[in-house]
Amino acid sequence: MALIIAGERSGVGKTTVTLTLLSCLSQRGLQVQSFKVGPDYIDPMFHKHVTGRACRNLDPVLTSESYVKKCFYNYSNLCEYSLIEGVMGLFDGVSTLSRGGVKKRIENYASTAHIAKLLNLSVLLVVDCSRLSGSVAAIVHGYRSFDKEIQIAGVILNRVGSDRHLSLLKNALEPLQIPIFGVLKRQDNITISDRHLGLVPTAELPELNQLIDKLVNLGDCFDWESLLPLLSNRQSGKSLEQTEDSLSHSISPSPHPPISPSPPLPIPPSPHPPPSFPKIAVAYDKAFNFYYQDNLDLLHLGAELVFWSPLEDTELPKNIAGMYFGGGFPEVFAQKLAENTRARNAVKAAILSGIPTIAECGGLMYLCKQIVDMTGKSWEMVGVLPTTAVMDKRLTLGYRRAIALQDSLLVDAGQIIYGHEFHRSRLISDSNKPLFQTYRFDCDEFTGKEGWVSPSNLHASYIHMHWGNSREIPQRFLDKCRVVNSAF
Template sequence: MALVIAGERSGVGKTTVTLTLLASLRRRARLVQSFKVGPDYIDPMFHQHVTGRACRNLDPVLTSEAYVQQCFAHHSQLSEYALVEGVMGLFDGVKEGAGEQGSRGAKEKNNAQCLTDFASTAHIARLLDLPVVLVIDCSRLSGSVAAIAHGYRSFDPRIKIAGVVLNRVGSDRHLSLLKDSLESLQLPIIGVLRRQDNITIPDRHLGLVPTAELPELNALIDRLADLGDSCFDWQRLLPLLKSEPVSPSASASLSPSFPVRIAVARDRAFNFYYQDNLDLLQQLGAELVFWSPLDDADIPKDIQGMYFGGGFPEVFAQQLAENTSVRDAVKTAILKGMPTVAECGGLMYLCEQIIDFEGKSWSMAGVLPTSAVMGGRLTLGYRRAVALQDNLLVKANTTVYGHEFHRSHLTLTPTQPLFETSRYDCEENMGCEGWGLPANVHASYVHLHWGESREIPQQFLKECLKEIC
């Protein structure tokens, strides 16, 4: 068994409730494995900071339904308790069945399952057969709470609502009104969180500020643990959270055939990585060398490849620009042929410049003949991407599924782009994107999860191995 924390909509406090639960469990010296529904990078950072264990993303668009089940089964059985944080509202997902993903991700589903809640929290709860606790923002309601709870419990009979958490409760009188309204439903109240003025996680243009930039985070987690000790019905919760041994589906084993060293940029500017991607590289034999383009004086020695994840290079553009020795070393290594993967923020770092929100220009590595310009427009959504040419990661005509989430655009588009992209759920053409020149570079705004596409890290490491030969 494990438990899904869902919201009746975005912004109701799912992450606060999840972190409060995790912090209280860790204070009790419990070994807990967390999961996050969807493609998000930042919430899992907070999970990992609290639990000490890497959070795993459960996303059937980026991977597949089978991979979600295998990932959950494998990692949940290694802990005492397991907790899944949902995404958006409980039933908010995408329309499944468009394009080739309809046959790739879930070949055996029937037509009734081709709904608009694919990849939603409800979809994951059904897929893993897990109970759900619904978080309700009570700040602007009282008696209506029963209608909300009843609607969510009855909307899909396959979803097992184990109870509700009442968040942002204003007073004892307010709580009494909420309880009276819910009494007729006989739906357990799993927790009550009062309005909190001293528990705030700052955010900015792409969501929460990452953990590495919050020096007071440990104090905040302590306050959350204090809150969790008193606001939850632990007698009801612990049996729901208890992880049970399962028999995971057989998955292909990986042979460690690529004894190479890969420099992985990981610091305050670059920290968007799926842990499964890093695990796959290591399982294939790669040694990962973590380093900082912000703080280090040079790239790591004796490496055969580089991996720049996403993040916030625009926030640290001045510091990145001032580290000229590293910028020069990165450019020199790439121009000499070093295989390099750069996603979103990594792509921006390989550009000639980053132009920040204030219009200031900062020099970057200068590998790609374009500049990244920050703006107010948010580019967001799942992508179906078809490779237009053989490149560092995939062969021509290969279809991959990824996610875009950024507020920058490039001043020039590549003459020989990597991908032709379309929206995942409606096949709307999004144009061409991605840089594959020099040929040893894969630079794209599209974030990829390699769990269901293990040929991608294999291809990358095969190219890196040539650096040794």
């Protein structure tokens, strides 16, 4: 069994409550597996920092309902305790699912409530009480009665102002007979920095450990005697053998191996990978760190992943057969990226020499001629793409249904993929041969044409993809990398 931490809306303190619970469990020496609902990179970084285990995303839009189930059961069974952080408000999701040419109406798809029903798990509702007293009962009653299939195990009262305030809240909730699992007072000294795309990533927070210590000190605010049984996986009665697929499969180094139909285990890098395994350089530093762990796991099962820093390293790793640039904040570190001329030139030379390369969002920006930052300053970048990325106040956000307009490193013309956009940059000129034609996921609203496939060994797009339910995508990339590797 596990609990889902849900909010009555965004900004009520879900992440703070989740990190506090994870920190307290980890400080007790307990193994806990965390999950995050939705297309999020930064919250999982905080989870991993606390637990030491990679957080897994549960997103049926980017993957599928079946994959969400497999991922949750496979990884939750590896630990004694599991905790899921929800997304936005409990019932906030998309309302129309369009796949396979068949459109059907599903309310609150990919919401926290959807995941709770899909996994048959109870919800712990976080309520921001900073401007509430008696009205808290109406809010909690509404959430508990809105969908009878959702089991709200109890509430966490957050941002309580005083003992008198708490007394008013408890008196209001008493007729509902709903358990109060925790009470957090207003904590002016506990804040997680944010900026234009959400929280500041963990690598940029030197004071993070001190913050975690403060969260651990809030442990006494929770009713652990009631919480621990709900968090324990011993309650579920499930074993790895009962999940839908075995975890024993892997990507083999053969020319056209099938990718495992179930999520792979997080495997540590092999000190002696097979010679047939190509080396893939993965950009990972403060500028580039938006990666789904499942995507890295899939690549790792058929390649040697070599992490390097476009900020700090002046050359690429030796004998690479592929490159992967994830998203991140290249605009924040544009000056330092620009000053590392040797790294930029090495990346450009590798791409022009035919090295298969994936560039998502921030990675795409890095491959442009320039980045114009939030202050209007222009910085030289790799220059493979004949355009400039300009930071804008407008946020581009949402799930996308994307139709490939031509063959690329990862997809075939006509193929439909499902992804997510989340950026404040725009390109001043579009590709004359765009990669995707994109639509909103929940309707047929056209959102544009985007992406670059020139040179032909490059797949550059603003669309973030999770490959869990599309194993042919990383397989295709690995096959191209093996061709390069065989030439060494």
